[in-house]
Amino acid sequence: MSFSSRITPIARRVRLSQCSSKGISIRPMTQIRWAGNTSATTEPHTAKAKTSGPKEIKFTSESYPEIKRDPKFSEITPEHVKSFKDLLGSESAVIDGVSQDATEDIEPFNADWMRKYRGHTKLVVKPGSTEQVSKIMKYCNDNMLAVVPQGGNTGLVGGSVPVFDEIVLNLSRMNKIRSFDEVSGIFVADAGVILEVADNFLAEKKHIFPLDLGAKGSCHIGGNVATNAGGLRLLRYGSLHGNVLGIEAVLPDGTIVDDLSKLRKNNTGYDLKQLFIGGEGTIGVITAISILCPQRSPAVNVAYFGLESFEKVQMAFREAKNQLSEILSAFELMDGRSQKLLKIAKERKLPLEGEYPFYCLIETSGSNSDHDSEKLNTFLEHVMGEEIVKDGVVGQDQTQNLDLWACREGVPETLGHWGGVYKYDLSVPIEELYQLVDETREKLTAEGLVGDDDSYPVVDVVGYGHMGDANLHLNVPTRRFDKAVEKALEPFVYEWVQKRNGSISAEHGLGIAKKAFIGYSRSETMIRLMKQIKDLYDPNGIMNPYKYI
Amino acid sequence: MSFSSRITPIARRVRLSQCSSKGISIRPMTQIRWAGNTSATTEPHTAKAKTSGPKEIKFTSESYPEIKRDPKFSEITPEHVKSFKDLLGSESAVIDGVSQDATEDIEPFNADWMRKYRGHTKLVVKPGSTEQVSKIMKYCNDNMLAVVPQGGNTGLVGGSVPVFDEIVLNLSRMNKIRSFDEVSGIFVADAGVILEVADNFLAEKKHIFPLDLGAKGSCHIGGNVATNAGGLRLLRYGSLHGNVLGIEAVLPDGTIVDDLSKLRKNNTGYDLKQLFIGGEGTIGVITAISILCPQRSPAVNVAYFGLESFEKVQMAFREAKNQLSEILSAFELMDGRSQKLLKIAKERKLPLEGEYPFYCLIETSGSNSDHDSEKLNTFLEHVMGEEIVKDGVVGQDQTQNLDLWACREGVPETLGHWGGVYKYDLSVPIEELYQLVDETREKLTAEGLVGDDDSYPVVDVVGYGHMGDANLHLNVPTRRFDKAVEKALEPFVYEWVQKRNGSISAEHGLGIAKKAFIGYSRSETMIRLMKQIKDLYDPNGIMNPYKYI
Known part of the structure; x- marks a missing residue:
């Protein structure tokens, strides 16, 4: 059949009833999900606002009772708080829930946007410069105070909020664009610059930030780099490992790593900045980045x-x-x-x-x-x-x-329509990419869990994702929580991915949600080598504890 | 003036008298240069064969008398050699200059193609598998035997030949293409596959290796990754840090790092493979790579x-x-x-x-x-x-x-026409890229060193390079060696680059040639952190000693 008779302009075929949020800045909000589902995640670029009323968020320490507060960390005292206030030279840069009641103010920093993870922090510090970050880290390291670096807090695996009383080091005040070179396309900015602000700035210069995702109106470019965010432009522009040219970061002991290169090429030694890309704030705090931005099409x-x-x-x-x-x-x-x-x-x-x-x-x-x-x-x-x-x-x-x-x-939001969703962010070689969806559906069907009426817990088993990146989102929309579904899914899904040398977290990272499952994607040797790096940079283990590896 | 009257097809304007070697496989050979010029390098993709007669190559240990053999390393004995022969299960996989006279056979492994660096090795081992590399490394580590990993030996900074009696671990027998996925474009091959072989294989599949350089007929893809080679396609396809998806490597203690991912996305822990990209064989031996290859245009x-x-x-x-x-x-x-x-x-x-x-x-x-x-x-x-x-x-x-x-x-070869050339491979922000050429010429002119007749040592000061990557090749063609020229150039050039936060080695790496100058491009903190990594992976320091940092 000929092309012209089949492909007709969309306007003459059908008008879609709803417009997507692509390109529009929204703060991602609540999605319905089972509170106890440790593997549930969603995609950063498809997050839609669902304005349900406020609901009590369960503490992560209750959802993960097996995780205990490490007694090696000090508890925050009013003296610590005073030191931070002196150090930052500003009362407003500290939200103090220790020496005063700041519950109202502090809650947004304790909980993630999915309302799935919630910590017990009593202190938020908001440094205004790299030097202040350095002083904060040195103080925390010297005093054995645990720290969670926090950007826009739009992550999907609970990596940017505390589990217990870790201090939140929020980067939102470090939000200056430092430079842009129109000839080379090299953009340098503080970690706390919001992705959309960066992209809008670049749009005026006919350039584009080589990363796009749904949370762009809230997420920070520093957080994007710390989590090695994937998103919509990866197929075309490649990963942050290739595009990020330099990083300025602060190590746990306060050392400022000044690797903020504005060069596309620099073969003088190990490319250490790469460890911070996707390091999820476990070995240092990214305070600024330098990134190569292509022309806008x-x-x-x-x-x-x-x-x-x-x-x-x-x-x-x-x-x-x-x-x-x-x-x-x-x-x-x-x-x-x-x-x-x-x-x-x-x-x-x-x-x-x-x-x-x-x-x-x-x-x-x-x-x-x-x-x-x-x-x-x-x-x-x-x-x-x-x-x-x-x-x-x-x-x-x-x-x-x-x-x-x-x-x-619209797919991710849609799938929450019936109740909750089990979500997996996976990568396997492309030829086998969809097979997992079929096999999962067969398994759940054979166990009598899938059906059209309310007697079945599972609505269906669906797959979608970034085909170009071999990144599959396997989703299981359900009508109600049923332990049998969870048992049928795990470890089945992880073992399936493991057999194909796939990734159990293609773009979302590990955080607290995937920490327990890394063994499905990484060998013991690799995990040992990663722990070596963690111990090297953070011997006291104060950086984003209880998470990652 | 109108376009049509100015731009005319080249055929009607002029016929060039000579064809370039682009796309033709050549083994780069001798270029004339001052033997004592430690900073002289050339570009990998412009290397041309110059069939001068054989000339005695000075030992690196003589050119760099300040470098002393580290007595902690064992000297190779016939017993060691026997162990290697047993271990490799083949006499032919070992070139033995210890228990027998193999001077003739061993010399090509001791000297670089520029005839500028020459070691004293008496043993070359050629493993045929990753397991054999692992056994060799473990044996060397246990016996304090120093090792130089060697690919196609086409490097420009003396990184792939021994300085003293380090064992040469040559990867040429590990030359199998392991897999290619036509859907994803992901190519997996042994480190010893020649770049041109890989690219020809990919051309048949309508794909392209995302790296091209003049030494493609000899260089190995493992060596390309180990040196983070830049070359001609970087402007379009980006650096190896973005394109290399996985690495298989062997650590000094024999540990096999199995990070040979065939996935475009995998956010499960620190991206350790990046340390090996541009690590110049100082923390491990790359035995295979996985790389994303784009469509061929x-x-x-x-x-x-x-x-x-x-x-x-x-x-x-x-x-x-x-x-x-x-x-x-x-x-x-x-x-x-x-x-x-x-x-x-x-x-x-x-x-x-x-x-x-x-x-x-x-x-x-x-x-x-x-x-x-x-x-x-x-x-x-x-x-x-x-x-x-x-x-x-x-x-x-x-x-x-x-x-x-x-x-x-044709430029790099041309510049050797008058005698020798001082060559610098630099990167500075693009707007200042050419200023260095002017200032260097002014300085040498003011010192009476540049002129048209034979009374002046310097012919001219020229600049060329990869504008798109802000990568300048500053070249000073000379008629004869003159200490005054070297004094006028250094540290002037390095200090100029340092002031602009540039790179003193944009694409050639450090090796032995640039080791002493890293301080011009990296802070003390960065160098300290790099040394930490070296000590972590190679506590005995047996990997490619006397070089890099």
Whole structure:
């Protein structure tokens, strides 16, 4: 069948009932989930606000009764607080719950945005300079006070809030853009600069921050680097390990690591900054970063396809890489079930009329819209002509592009519609990527846990994610908490991933949520070597304790 | 002036007399240089064969009399040799200069290709597997035998040959491609695979190795990663820190670090592999790598310009990034003097008739040649119309493209025409990149060292390099060795770079050549932290001693 008869502009096919939040700054908020589900996470870039009323958040120390406060850490005294106030030279830079009642003020720093993790801190310090961070760390190290570095507090694994009474070192006051070189595209800024502020600044200079995610309105670039955030632009611009050129950080003993290079190349010794990228604040506090920012692409196209099998999805991905090549900026996967649930939960039409077992979303970004459209059309003719893709639509303007993105970005929120969701952020080699969803569904079905009516705890087993990065989000939406579901899922999912040398946390990090499961993705040798690094940089273990490895 | 009257196809303007070696596999060989010049290096991708007769190579121990053999290392005995033969299970995997005379066979492993560094090793071992590397390292560590890991031995700073009697651990027998995934583009291979072999293999699969350099016919991919090689594709594909997904390495104590991930994303702990990228074999031996390979671009264009100032060069670079954007694959700088010397030494015409203080070479690589040509033409019209560029030519076919590349790649060899060359591989922020060349020339001129006739030691001071990466090659071609030149250059050049927080080794690494100068690019704190890492992984110091930091 010919291309022209199948691919019609989205406007003539269907109007989506809802606009996505892509590109709009929102503070991610509550999602419904089982409080006891230690593996539940969501995606940073798909976090949607759900304005449920305030609900008491369970303390992490209660959810994880096996974790005990380490008695080696000192308890904070009014004398400590006074020292911090003197050190920071400002009363307002300290939220003091020790010598006065600051419960109201301090709670936002104790709990994460998912309302899933909650600590008992009585002290928040907000340094205004790298030198102040250095003094704070040295004081804490000398006095055996545990510390949690905190950026925008938008993480998904409980890494940025205390477990017990660790001091919160919040970077929000360190929010200055230090420099931008329009010739090289090198941007240098404090760790506490909000991602969206950085990206808006760069947009004015026709550049782009090489990272994008849903929490951009709140998250800090320092936190992004500390957690090695993945997000939407990784397929095109690569990971932070390649883009971050320099880091300024403070070690537990107060040493300032001045590796804030503004050079693209510098082969003079071990690239130590890499240890802080994805180090989740366990060996030091990142206070500033230097990052290479590419040119911003003026032309953006979005297409949405229905496909008949995962083999066809792989073929489409290969063709997209081949034909769209340098302009391909996203290749996202949604299975049929995820789209069906989206349709039911949102009471909306989908862009395509037929039903397909798989859907993909493709985005192109380039410097010339005519060229990009031509490349995209040629690609579409090919994949339609070869029957790799069965049907598809292309957005005709920014609104339609956002509508198509909503079919991908609306999935995580949708899945919470029935109650709670078991969520896994995984990576396995691409050819086996979807097999896990099928096998998990088969297993839960065989155990009589999945069904259409309320007698079954599980609504369905769905898969979606960043196909281009081989990053699958396996999600199990449920109607109610049922211990049998958890038992059927774990360790089954982790063992499945382990057998394929996959990752049990592709982009979300370890924090407290995945700490216990690292053994599924890393050998004993690797874990031993990692512990060596932790001990080297933080011999007292004061940095973000009870988490990571 | 209009575009069409200025930019004419190169075929109608001039035929270059000589073809470059770009894309052709050559083993880089001798270049003339002052034996005593510790800072002299050249660029890996511009190395040309110069078939001078064999010349005695000075021992490194004589060139650097201040370096003494560390008595803590054992001297190799026939018993050691026997153990290695037993361990490797093969006589041929060991070149034994201890229990028998193997001078002839062993010399190529003792000396570097520049004939500048030469060690005294009496033993070369060639393991065939990671397990054998592990056994060798454990044996050496237990017996305090120093080791130099050696790949293709094409390095530029003496890092891959022994200084004294260190054992050479040569990876050439570990040369298997392990896997390639056409969907994800992830390539896994032994460290000893030759770069060109890897790239040819990938070319058949329509992919490209994200690194290219002149020594590709000899260098090993393991060595490329160990030295964090830069080369020609960095502007487009980024550094190895972003592209290398996994590493298998052996630590000095024999531990196999199995971090050979085939995943693009894996946020489970510290990214330890990064320490081996650019670690120059000082903390372990890389035995295999996993790397993300992009699609190969079928369309390639090359243009060559004359410009009137370095400000115009910067403007042209900014416009190229802006307008050529996703298809820009190289932006190389050559100053007028470098092109003039090329003309004189090679007795050839240059592509442009006029003389300009600056020249640039631009390459585009994309998936659609019509689109790329249109983008390039629009760019050319703009930069000509705005008088950013004064004149230029565009290659019309592969041969002409290579001819244009020869004007850039021919420079390093050309500069040796008069005798020796002082060479510096530097990076400073782009706006100041060329200023160093002017100031160095002024200084040498003021000291009466530069002139056109034979009474002056210095022929000229020239600059060229990877403009897109802010990587300058400052070169001082000389007629004869003169202590006054060396005194005028150093520490002047290093101090100039240090003042601008630049790098004294942008892409060549430290090895033995730059070891003494790291303090100009790294703070005492950074050096201390690097030494900590070295001591952690190699407490006996047996790995590649006397070099790096």
